[in-house]
Amino acid sequence: MANTAILTHGGLNLSNRFWAFVEAVQTARAQATEFHRTYSELQHLSDRELNDIGVRRCDIADIARKHAYCA
Numbered sequence: 001m002a003n004t005a006i007l008t009h010g011g012l013n014l015s016n017r018f019w020a021f022v023e024a025v026q027t028a029r030a031q032a033t034e035f036h037r038t039y040s041e042l043q044h045l046s047d048r049e050l051n052d053i054g055v056r057r058c059d060i061a062d063i064a065r066k067h068a069y070c071a
């Protein structure tokens with residue numbers, strides 16, 4: 001009887017899986033940092049400055065999320 005093993009996500013090597021996890025955590029933290037930086041910068045603008053660039057205050061979170069996670 002023959003057995004077939006299908007290896008995914010770096011195979012069964014524990015160190016590869018660990019480093020893939022570390023990289024995923026670093027990426028997530030970088031994205032979260034970018035979201036908070038963008039959100040903070042837009043939040044500190046006055047309503048007039050936001051109006052000049054065509055942004056409503058209620059859209060700041062969506063803009064920051066799109067910038068950080070979809071770029």
